[in-house]
Structure formats: structure tokens, C-alpha cells
Amino acid sequence: MTVDRSRLPALVEDRAFRFPSVTRATVPGGPALRVVEQHDLPVLALLLVLPVGAADDGPGRSGLAAFTADLLDEGTGELSAIGVHEALARIGAQFDVDTGYDATVVTLVTLAKHRARALSLLADIVFRPRLALEDVERVRTLRVNRLRQLAAVPAAVADVAFARELFGAGPYGHLAIGTTASVEALGEPEARQFHARHYRPADATLVAAGDVDPAELATLAAEALGAVAMRGGPARDPGAASDEARAASGGTARVVLIDRPSAAQSEVRVGSVAAARATADYHALLVLNAALGGQFVSRINLNLRERRGVTYGARSGFEMRRRPGPFVVQASVQTSATAEAVHEVLDEIRGVRGDRPLTSDEIAMAQATLTRGYARSFETAEQLARAVAQQVVYGLADDYYDRFPEAVRAVDGEAVTAAARHWIDPACMSVVVVGDREAVAAPLEALGKGVDVVSAEV
Amino acid sequence: MEIAFTRATLDNGLDVIVHEDRDLPIVAVSVWYHVGSKNEQPGRTGFAHLFEHLMFEGSAHHDHGYFPPLQEAGASLNGSTNADRTNYWEVVPTGALDRALWLESDRMGFLLPALTERKFATQRAVVLNERRQNYENRPYGLAGIALAAALYPPDHPYHWPTIGQIADLHAARLDDVQAFFARYYHPANASVALAGDITVEDGIELVRRYFGDLPAGPVVPRLGVAAPPLSGERRVWFADTVEFPRLYLAWHSPAMFAPGDAELDLAADLLANGKTSRLYRRLVFEQRLALDVSAYQSSRELSGVFQVVATSAPGHTLAEIDDVIRETIGGVGREGPTVEELDRGLAQVEAQFVLRLQTVGGFSGKSDQLNAYNTFLGEPGYFGRDLARYRDATPEGIRASVTGTLIARPRVALSVVPRGRVDLALPGSETAVVS
Numbered sequence: 065m066t067v068d069r070s071r072l073p074a075l076v077e078d079r080a081f082r083f084p085s086v087t088r089a090t091v092p093g094g095p096a097l098r099v100v101e102q103h104d105l106p107v108l109a110l111l112l113v114l115p116v117g118a119a120d121d122g123p124g125r126s127g128l129a130a131f132t133a134d135l136l137d138e139g140t141g142e143l144s145a146i147g148v149h150e151a152l153a154r155i156g157a158q159f160d161v162d163t164g165y166d167a168t169v170v171t172l173v174t175l176a177k178h179r180a181r182a183l184s185l186l187a188d189i190v191f192r193p194r195l196a197l198e199d200v201e202r203v204r205t206l207r208v209n210r211l212r213q214l215a216a217v218p219a220a221v222a223d224v225a226f227a228r229e230l231f232g233a234g235p236y237g238h239l240a241i242g243t244t245a246s247v248e249a250l251g252e253p254e255a256r257q258f259h260a261r262h263y264r265p266a267d268a269t270l271v272a273a274g275d276v277d278p279a280e281l282a283t284l285a286a287e288a289l290g291a292v293a294m295r296g297g298p299a300r301d302p303g304a305a306s307d308e309a310r311a312a313s314g315g316t317a318r319v320v321l322i323d324r325p326s327a328a329q330s331e332v333r334v335g336s337v338a339a340a341r342a343t344a345d346y347h348a349l350l351v352l353n354a355a356l357g358g359q360f361v362s363r364i365n366l367n368l369r370e371r372r373g374v375t376y377g378a379r380s381g382f383e384m385r386r387r388p389g390p391f392v393v394q395a396s397v398q399t400s401a402t403a404e405a406v407h408e409v410l411d412e413i414r415g416v417r418g419d420r421p422l423t424s425d426e427i428a429m430a431q432a433t434l435t436r437g438y439a440r441s442f443e444t445a446e447q448l449a450r451a452v453a454q455q456v457v458y459g460l461a462d463d464y465y466d467r468f469p470e471a472v473r474a475v476d477g478e479a480v481t482a483a484a485r486h487w488i489d490p491a492c493m494s495v496v497v498v499g500d501r502e503a504v505a506a507p508l509e510a511l512g513k514g515v516d517v518v519s520a521e522v
Numbered sequence: 523m524e525i526a527f528t529r530a531t532l533d534n535g536l537d538v539i540v541h542e543d544r545d546l547p548i549v550a551v552s553v554w555y556h557v558g559s560k561n562e563q564p565g566r567t568g569f570a571h572l573f574e575h576l577m578f579e580g581s582a583h584h585d586h587g588y589f590p591p592l593q594e595a596g597a598s599l600n601g602s603t604n605a606d607r608t609n610y611w612e613v614v615p616t617g618a619l620d621r622a623l624w625l626e627s628d629r630m631g632f633l634l635p636a637l638t639e640r641k642f643a644t645q646r647a648v649v650l651n652e653r654r655q656n657y658e659n660r661p662y663g664l665a666g667i668a669l670a671a672a673l674y675p676p677d678h679p680y681h682w683p684t685i686g687q688i689a690d691l692h693a694a695r696l697d698d699v700q701a702f703f704a705r706y707y708h709p710a711n712a713s714v715a716l717a718g719d720i721t722v723e724d725g726i727e728l729v730r731r732y733f734g735d736l737p738a739g740p741v742v743p744r745l746g747v748a749a750p751p752l753s754g755e756r757r758v759w760f761a762d763t764v765e766f767p768r769l770y771l772a773w774h775s776p777a778m779f780a781p782g783d784a785e786l787d788l789a790a791d792l793l794a795n796g797k798t799s800r801l802y803r804r805l806v807f808e809q810r811l812a813l814d815v816s817a818y819q820s821s822r823e824l825s826g827v828f829q830v831v832a833t834s835a836p837g838h839t840l841a842e843i844d845d846v847i848r849e850t851i852g853g854v855g856r857e858g859p860t861v862e863e864l865d866r867g868l869a870q871v872e873a874q875f876v877l878r879l880q881t882v883g884g885f886s887g888k889s890d891q892l893n894a895y896n897t898f899l900g901e902p903g904y905f906g907r908d909l910a911r912y913r914d915a916t917p918e919g920i921r922a923s924v925t926g927t928l929i930a931r932p933r934v935a936l937s938v939v940p941r942g943r944v945d946l947a948l949p950g951s952e953t954a955v956v957s
Contacts, residue, residue, distance in 0.1 A: 205810075374647070
């Protein structure tokens, strides 16, 4: 049979995907449990979700949440820092601690047969860390040196400057890792205090996904957490995620240049403060972003990469957090095209606000990208657990994932243009460039927003 | 543990491998071409990778770019090139499988009529940007290029980087594309694996329908180039925009799946990966000479490279670090790993193998693994035996591999130092070649 190459095969309707059911349980005085059963492989993903992150660092203490989180696996009970990792290795565990702005997630993925040991290790690591002076000081030295290294990474320098431009001294005005100066000032008392205040079993949620029985898991969790669950009192209510108006000081709207003499490329960030996770425009913003710069076939990437060939790739994103987070376009572009790239990005943003609104084809493509093939986001135990963790951190409804496709499909052109006009305004945007000042300053000046040359503060 | 599969070879030589997994309504498509930068010639480097970019720019019957019709179907897709092979993959909703196979077969059979000078020039510019972004503009980004140049003689296929030398990328011409396509991109040098929501019968039938009529093309002979041993230790250095000096040690090591490969993989873990490793403990935790340390057995088709990498802590030298590494490797070479070390290593390997069974596609999903085993060994079902290579490793086998490779053989020692600080390089280093 010969293939008809005159047209592409049509798409056949997808089999519907439903998120697996989530069983809830509680450990008395301890964390809430949410369990997703997936029995096809003997794998277990455990996530301990704590409602504390870099936004809680406090004034002058940026990096404290991540520093404390980094100290969790440096010894617990009888186990030394090395001993903890020997115990994890013995059960083949993949262990990771991630501090975001709104939450800290401790992840342990292992084979299901190791579930009892995995849970007891996880509970000890998170709720009973040693936080010994010697370990604290060793880890602080490593982190300060890590920060000194980051000062040589153009993307990191750009991210630090961009956060500061948008949020100043606010909760999102620094990276989770902090700065050299702030981390140098952190010590054992700060870590202990932060841990005692924020790592309370009653505030945490344990998410498990994989080859596990919810009732058995609840029993094992109660055993592992039993002693710590007695401490700490009832759960705090972190309050609903807010859709508060953007801060009046929402960004400096200036062009900032950080010199990196004879840099091979310029690292560019363009953006402003935008929406919180709870915004009613959430789905409209996802559609807008996919078509503007969130996917390969999007206006910004096609313009800068496929039409002009000035970058390996450019992308945009809304980071929607508990409080209003940034909208950012990022790219590493060839030095000679730096100002051109900034100009084109701002022009593409102006376009979607009304000069050249997204076409119905572009919107349909964005919706398809977001909804068709949705099932592949939920293949692994860890993916399922992370999806549930998102529900926990942002208070999403139980049927959130089942309803997501229809919510995205309900977005129309009018809603997308209105969202663009409301949330992304080139006049309010800050521009950060890390590049060769000699080569890029004059062309950037010509954009008419002025250029402030600042020093890197990593 | 196995990845169940059925393989068929079409009349034109194309291998088709299908694995059924009905959990989710998605299918992974994986297409491997047995060509990489090792098939390039000196002066013409970077071509296999540049070509990968052009594969996304449209083919004769769909000359509008490769992404839109798949993105519209909700697919995720990508491709990659290394020294040994080039792969392309899509993960699609089941209802878009025909479309993905139509597109993959169109670019396998009909790429050249749609290829223009303009597309070529744009993608070359994109690749030059990729090189600057990921190599020149990244701290330590050129280390791999300098190591390869020092490990292999100029005419060895692993001497140059897959991204290509800058002068060669500028010199590349459209004619080269045509010749490259004719030589390497055809069914006799490719294999297609499907994994996911499809039966074996339907999967083979679909691939036959879309690819069966394509001409076979010439069989590509396998390269059989051994890596000439180093005549003695080579010390090289270059300066970069970095805060701290970093030491890279590299040895020629066994090829992928060759005897000693799995043993050295386990040795890398017990030497330098994670906080339980001997070198982390000594260099970072106890003596604090280094900020980090890691080790890898990077095995490839023709030969492997074993690497140890460490960054010096302020106030300490690369020579101090080198002494500890030498002594630690010597210890493993004399006494081998402890039983406890080997048990931990095997527990981690076992978990890693099981976790690899969780995804149908993408880089390292089941379809990718089937193709990898098929391309390099001719045995798609090698998964279980691959795991057995590790389970069968003994303390004595690891000891002997460490002795035979890391102690008996000379090495390359590369120092990457902050600009203007050649004095921080290992003593006796000469200027590295970075191009």
C-alpha cells in the first residue's frame, strides 16, 4: 500500500485521561497524607512538602530557607552526615531537597520493598536533623564558594539582577540560594531557629505515589513520625493564595547592563511582575504564553531563532506563585544582536496586546499543546507525586487535573488579548543584559529606555 | 526484569522494534541513525549535529517546519547527536501516531528536495549560537573539547567535539549536506522503535506502511578504530572566566559493554559520586581541599574515557588534590572495594534500572533503550543482561579494572584556571588545544 503523501494523516480523537484517585489520611498530630496508587512497577516516590520557602527568608537573611533545607541531610540521630547518605544508598534511594519560593520539597524515590526504611529515614532527616555547629559551618563554606562560582555564570548573574529589579527587597527579590554576603552571615542559631519554626509535622504533607497500599503507608508513617508528631502543636493556616494587585513598586522598568568584558554572548531577561497562581486568568495566561514564547513554535522563538538565527533558543514564562510572580522572557543571544533581540521581544509583546493579536490558529495550537498528550505528564511515580504536591502548595481542587483540559479549551481570543493587556505591558518591563558593555551599551541606548550599568551582586 | 519486545526487519533493512505498554493513551516513537560525529572527517567537523537541526526544517511533502503539525497534536519531541549516533523522538497521543510516522518517514526519504541555502544558513547560525552559549560562554565549558583533543590524535574520530570546531562550521556548505544525507540517512542505517499504547502487530504494520517503500541505501561499514594509547602522562591547561581552578583527569578506558566497563562504572561511584564516596569523604568532607568531586566511566562505541573531576577550595592547590586522588585510586587498586561499598553500589544500580522502565519515550525511555541496545549490540532485549553485568561484578573484578585502567595507563591531566593564573595549573602543564 502506497502512502498518500499529499496530506498529513488526520488526528484521531484521544482516549480520555483521568488522574488516578488520591487517598487521604492523617497521622495524629503529624502531616496530612495523600497517596496515589500505581502498581505497574515496584517503585515508590515519597515527597515531604513543607509550606516554607525562600519567600520566608526574612530581611537580610536571603538564602536561609535553602541553607536550612540543605542541612537536613547532614546528620540525624545516630547517623552522621556521611551515615545518612550510606543509609540512603543502601536502599538505592534518589534523594533531593528543593527549596522554591513558596515551598520546600524533600524527595525520596526508591524501590517499594524499601518503604519502611525510606519513611523512617525521611522522617528523621526532615524533622530530626542534627544541625551540628561543625556541619553548619562546613556547609556554609561550601555554599559561599558555590555563590562565588555562580558569579561567573552569566545566566545566574542575570537571574539575580532580574529578581532584584522586579521585587527589590520583597520576598521574591532574591534567588533561593541567597547572596554571598547574606549566606556568610548565616549560622547554626539561624538554622536551628528557622527549622524549629517552620518544620512542623502538622504543617507538612507527605505525598506518596507508586506501588504502595494507602492503609499500610499510613501505619508506617505513623511509626516513623510518631515521636516528632507530638511536638509542634496544631497546623497553621498559611492563608489562601492571594491574587493581590501587583505591588505599586512592581519593577523598575529600566534597562540594566552588567558588564562581562568580551563575553561570547549576551544573557538577556525582559519582564515584569505579573500574576499570582490563584489568578482567575491562569488558563488564559498559559495559552497566551504558549503562543508568545512558551513553546518551540511561538512568536518569540520563531522570530529570534528560526527567522533571525541570533540565539539557540528563546522562551517566555509566567511564574505564578502564592504572591504575584514574574513574567520573563529569557535568551542567550549573539553579542551583535543584543539590542535587536530586546527590541524584537518588546515588539512581540506589544503585538499580542493588540497590534497583532494571536490568531485563532495560534490559540488552537497553544490549546492543543497544553491539552492533547496531557497524559504524558503523569507517567512516573515521581510525576504523579509532584502533581499532587502542586495541589497541596497552591490549594488546587481535587479534580483540578481532570478539569484542566476543558478549562484551557474554554479560553478564547478575547480572553487572551485581555489578559495580555492586563498582565504584560512593555512600558512596565525591566530589561537585564549580562554582556560585553563595549559592544552592547550604545545599541541598547538607542532603544530609548536609557541604560544603567550596574555591578553583579551574587 | 526485561523490556518485552518484538523486532522485525523490513526488506529495505530498517529495523522495527515494538514494545506494548497500555497504561496511558500515548505512544513513543524513537528513530535512531547510526551516525554521529565519529563519522565526520577532520576539517569537516560538527556536521552530524548541524544536520540534526536541518531535520526539523521540513521535507518534500511537508515543507513547513517539523514542529507545528506535531505540536498541534500535543506531541513532545526532540533530537540529539553524540559521537556515535543521532536520535529523534516524539511522544504522541495514540491518535497522532500515524502523523508522527508520516513525518519521520518523509524526512528519512525526502529531506533534500526541501532543503534550501537559506534554511542551511539560519541553522548554521543557530548552531554557532548554541556553541557560544554552551561552551565559550559557560564556565569550564571548553574542558571536554580540550580533553578530547589531548586524549586522541587529530585523525581519531573522537578527537573533535560533536558540536564541531568553529572554523569547520563556518566552512560547511550545502553540498556537504547532500552527501551526508545520501551516505547515512536511510533505512539500512536506521532503526525505529515504538513503545506504548499499541499492539505489536499494528506497530510493525504501521512502520512498514510508512517506511517500507523507502530505498534501502548503502550499508554503512562499522568503524573499527582503536584509540592509540598515550605515550605518557599529558598535562595541559587553559584559562577561563572561572573563580576556582578545576582539575580534570582522564584515562582511555573500555568501550561500551566491553569487559571492565560495568566494573569501572561501579568504581566511579565508589570513588567519587555522592557523599558516601571515598574522594568526597577525603577531599570535600574531611580535608576540605576541594569544593566538589565527581567521576564517570563514559563509555562509547569505539573506546571509553574514565574521568575524575575536582574543583579546588580556596587556599588549596590542584597538586594537593591530585595527590589524594592518586592515593585513593591506589587504595582501590590494591585492596578493591569493600563488600559494603559494592552492596550499596548494586542497590543503587538496581533501583536505577527499575526507574528506567517508567517512561515509554524521550531520552532514556523504553523506546530509546530498545534502540540503543539494537544499534550498538544488535540485541534490543539486552536490558536484563545489561543489569547482570553489574550484578556479576566482583570486588576482585573492580580492583583489576581500576588497576588495569587507572593505574597502569598514562592519563591526561587538564587544569582549568582563572584568567591570568597559569601558576595555578598542575606543574609542568602545556597549553591545551581548544578549537
